[in-house]
Amino acid sequence: MRTLLLRSLFSAPVTVAAPKADDVALAQVGAELEARARRLFGRSITIREVDAGSCNACELEIHALNNAVYDVERFGIRFAASPRHADVLLVTGPVTKNMKVALERTYAATPDPKWVVAVGDCACGGGVFAESYAVVGSVDKVLPVDLHIRGCPPRPLDLLKGLVALMDKASEKRSVPPSR
Amino acid sequence: MDQTISQLLANRTPVDAARGWPRYRIDSETWSAIGQALGAGQGDLVALWGDRESVHMALRERGLAPCIVSIPVTGGIFPSVGRHHLPAIRPERALRDLHGHAPHDEPDDRPWLDHGAWGVTAPLGATEPALLRDPADYRFLPVEGRGLHQIPVGPVHAGIIEPGHFRFTANGETVVRLEERLGYVHKGIDGLLAGADLGKAARVMARISGDSTVAYSFAFAQAVECALGIEAPPRAQVLRGVMAEVERIANHFGDIGAICNDASFALAFAYCGMFREMLLQATDRAFGHRLMMDCIVPGGMANDVSQDAASALMITLDGLLPRFAEIAALYDETPSLQDRTCTTGIVHRDLVTQWAAGGYVGRASGRDFDVRRDAPYRPYIGLPFAVPVLAQGDVDARVRIRIAEIEESAKLIKTLILTLPDGPVSAELPQGSETLEGTGYVEGFRGDILVWVRLRDGRVEAAHARDPSWFQWPLLEAAIENNIVADFPLCNKSFNCTYSGHDL
Numbered sequence: 001m002r003t004l005l006l007r008s009l010f011s012a013p014v015t016v017a018a019p020k021a022d023d024v025a026l027a028q029v030g031a032e033l034e035a036r037a038r039r040l041f042g043r044s045i046t047i048r049e050v051d052a053g054s055c056n057a058c059e060l061e062i063h064a065l066n067n068a069v070y071d072v073e074r075f076g077i078r079f080a081a082s083p084r085h086a087d088v089l090l091v092t093g094p095v096t097k098n099m100k101v102a103l104e105r106t107y108a109a110t111p112d113p114k115w116v117v118a119v120g121d122c123a124c125g126g127g128v129f130a131e132s133y134a135v136v137g138s139v140d141k142v143l144p145v146d147l148h149i150r151g152c153p154p155r156p157l158d159l160l161k162g163l164v165a166l167m168d169k170a171s172e173k174r175s176v177p178p179s180r
Numbered sequence: 181m182d183q184t185i186s187q188l189l190a191n192r193t194p195v196d197a198a199r200g201w202p203r204y205r206i207d208s209e210t211w212s213a214i215g216q217a218l219g220a221g222q223g224d225l226v227a228l229w230g231d232r233e234s235v236h237m238a239l240r241e242r243g244l245a246p247c248i249v250s251i252p253v254t255g256g257i258f259p260s261v262g263r264h265h266l267p268a269i270r271p272e273r274a275l276r277d278l279h280g281h282a283p284h285d286e287p288d289d290r291p292w293l294d295h296g297a298w299g300v301t302a303p304l305g306a307t308e309p310a311l312l313r314d315p316a317d318y319r320f321l322p323v324e325g326r327g328l329h330q331i332p333v334g335p336v337h338a339g340i341i342e343p344g345h346f347r348f349t350a351n352g353e354t355v356v357r358l359e360e361r362l363g364y365v366h367k368g369i370d371g372l373l374a375g376a377d378l379g380k381a382a383r384v385m386a387r388i389s390g391d392s393t394v395a396y397s398f399a400f401a402q403a404v405e406c407a408l409g410i411e412a413p414p415r416a417q418v419l420r421g422v423m424a425e426v427e428r429i430a431n432h433f434g435d436i437g438a439i440c441n442d443a444s445f446a447l448a449f450a451y452c453g454m455f456r457e458m459l460l461q462a463t464d465r466a467f468g469h470r471l472m473m474d475c476i477v478p479g480g481m482a483n484d485v486s487q488d489a490a491s492a493l494m495i496t497l498d499g500l501l502p503r504f505a506e507i508a509a510l511y512d513e514t515p516s517l518q519d520r521t522c523t524t525g526i527v528h529r530d531l532v533t534q535w536a537a538g539g540y541v542g543r544a545s546g547r548d549f550d551v552r553r554d555a556p557y558r559p560y561i562g563l564p565f566a567v568p569v570l571a572q573g574d575v576d577a578r579v580r581i582r583i584a585e586i587e588e589s590a591k592l593i594k595t596l597i598l599t600l601p602d603g604p605v606s607a608e609l610p611q612g613s614e615t616l617e618g619t620g621y622v623e624g625f626r627g628d629i630l631v632w633v634r635l636r637d638g639r640v641e642a643a644h645a646r647d648p649s650w651f652q653w654p655l656l657e658a659a660i661e662n663n664i665v666a667d668f669p670l671c672n673k674s675f676n677c678t679y680s681g682h683d684l
Contacts, residue, residue: 056389083336102315
C-alpha cells in the first residue's frame with residue numbers, strides 16, 4: 001500500500017490528464033459551474049438523487065460524477081443521503097406509480113429553496129415505458145421540474161453541463177425581486 | 181411422488197412452435213408432481229411466469245437439459261409450486277398480481293408487485309378497476325420477542341441506488357430478520373413487450389436492467405434468432421462476446437470498489453472507479469455508447485466496429501489489468517478490510533443450491549454453474565476459460581470470485597478480438613406469419629438471464645425475462661441474519677441485486 005500511496009502522491013491527478021476534447025470541455029464546464037455555485041450557495045450545492053423507476057443506467061452515470069475523473073466535489077457539488085440536506089433533487093426514471101408517493105414525500109422533505117432536475121429520457125418523457133399502465137410518465141407530471149437533462153443515459157459530462165444550466169436558471173429565479 | 185421429472189415428462193411431445201427449450205403442455209397433477217420433485221431437490225426452478233390463459237415454468241432437472249412446462253388456468257387458479265418449492269413463492273405472488281391467476285394453497289398470499297397504486301387489479305389479465313391503497317399498507321411478517329426493535333429503510337435509500345424497502349428487526353446490533361419489500365420500480369415490462377415489434381421490444385429489453393443491458397439484448401437476440409431459426413453472422417457473435425465480457429469487467433470493477441468503500445476503504449474505491457471509467461470511455465469510442473446500450477439487435481449488431489477501435493479497447497484493458505492487480509493485491513494485504521469482509525454475510529451451499537442462485541452469489545457458495553460453460557452458446561463454444569468457485573459463501577468470497585472473473589474475462593476478450601472474423605454484422609430476419617417460440621439463455625455479470633419469446637407475424641406476441649436477482653434477493657435475507665446492522669451495506673453490495681430487473 002505504501003508504494004501505491006507514494007506513487008499517487010507524486011503522479012499527476014487523473015482529473016487533469018492530457019487534454020483531449022472531452023477533458024477540455026470538462027475543464028470549461030467546471031470553471032463556469034464553480035463560479036455560479038459560489039455566487040448562489042457560498043461554495044456548494046447538495047443533491048439528493050431519487051430513482052423513480054429507472055433501469056439503473058442513469059444511476060451508473062450519476063455515480064460516475066463522483067469518480068476521480070469527473071470528481072464533481074471539486075466544483076462544490078455533493079450528494080447527500082437525506083432530502084433534508086438537499087438543494088436539488090435529481091430524479092431519474094419514468095416515475096412508476098409505485099414510486100409516486102415516495103417521490104412526492106421526498107420533495108416535501110426537501111427544504112426551500114429547491115430545484116428539481118429530471119435526468120434521462122425516461123424522467124423527461126417516459127422513454128420506452130411511456131405507454132405502460134405502471135408509470136406516470138415523466139417527472140413534471142408529479143413535481144415542478146426546473147431542468148431536463150436528456151440522454152439514455154446522459155453521459156457524465158452532459159450531467160455536468162446540465163448542472164451549469166441549472167445554475168443559470170437558479171440565478172434567474174433569485175434575481176427576481178421578492179414580491180413580499 | 182416417486183417419479184422423476186423426466187419420467188413425468190416421458191413420451192410427451194413438445195408444442196410445435198417451441199424452437200428453443202422444449203415446452204410441454206401438461207395437466208395440473210403433473211404440474212404439482214413436478215413442483216414436489218423440485219422441492220425434493222431434483223432440479224432447479226429457472227423461471228415461473230404467466231400469460232392470459234396459462235402459467236409457465238422453466239426448469240432444469242439436475243444434469244439434464246432444461247425445459248418449459250405449461251398448464252392452462254382453470255377457474256382462476258393453478259396449483260402452487262411455492263408450497264413445495266420455496267423459490268417459486270415470489271414469482272407466484274408477482275404472477276397473481278399481474279395476471280390475476282391465483283396459486284392454490286400458496287404459502288404467502290400477500291401481493292408482491294401490486295402496491296395498490298395502479299388503479300386496477302391484474303393489469304395483464306382480467307383487469308378490473310381498484311381503489312388506490314396507501315403504499316405503506318403491507319403486512320410484514322410478525323416479529324415478537326424481548327428487546328427487538330425494527331429499522332425501516334427505503335424505498336428511497338441513502339446512496340445513489342435503486343428503490344426498495346428493507347425491514348430490519350434487530351436485537352441490539354444484531355439483525356435477527358430482514359424482510360425485503362420490492363416492486364417499487366415495476367414498469368409493466370411484460371405488458372410493453374406483448375404486441376411490440378422487434379425493434380421496440382429490443383429497446384425495452386435493453387432497459388430491463390441498465391447495468392446488464394448487453395446481457396439482456398444478447399439474450400433477447402438469441403431468443404428471437406432461435407425462434408426464427410437463424411444465426412447472427414460470426415463477426416456479430418464474436419463482438420457480442422466482447423461486449424458481454426466488457427460489461428462483466430466494468431460491473432465487477434464498480435462492485436469491488438463499492439464493497440471496499442462500504443468498509444471505508446476509499447483507496448480501492450477511487451482506483452476501481454477510475455478503472456471502470458477508463459473502460460467505459462474505451463467502449464464509448466469502440467461502440468458509440470458507454471454502456472453499449474442498443475448495440476446488439478436481433479439478427480446481429482446495430483453497427484460494425486472498426487479493427488482499430490477493437491484493438492484500442494484491448495490496449496486499454498491491457499493497461500488497466502496490471503493496475504487492477506495491484507488493487508487486488510492490496511485487498512489481499514489489508515487485514516482491516518478483510519476483517520469486515522471475511523465471515524460476513526455467509527450464504528450456505530444448501531440455500532444457493534435450493535434457490536439455483538446464479539453468478540457470484542452461487543459460485544461464492546460452491547454452486548459450480550456458468551451458462552457460458554454449462555449451456556454453451558456462441559461465441560463461447562470451445563473457448564477455454566475457468567469458472568472460479570469458492571466454498572466460504574461470505575462477502576470476501578463474492579469479492580474474490582469477481583477478482584478472478586475479471587482476469588478470465590480479460591483473457592476471453594483478448595482471444596475474441598484476436599480472432600475477430602471479417603464479414604457482415606447482421607443477418608436478414610425472415611418474414612413469416614407462423615407462431616414461433618424461442619429461448620435465450622446467457623451469463624450476465626450477475627448470473628444466468630433467461631429470455632423467452634413467442635413471435636407471431638414478425639411481432640412479439642408474448643415475452644418474459646427472468647433476472648438472476650429473483651433467486652438472489654431472498655438469499656440476502658438469509659445472508660444478513662445474525663450479522664450486525666452496520667454490515668448490511670457490505671452484504672447488499674456484495675450481492676448487488678437489481679431492483680429494476682426484478683420488479684420488471
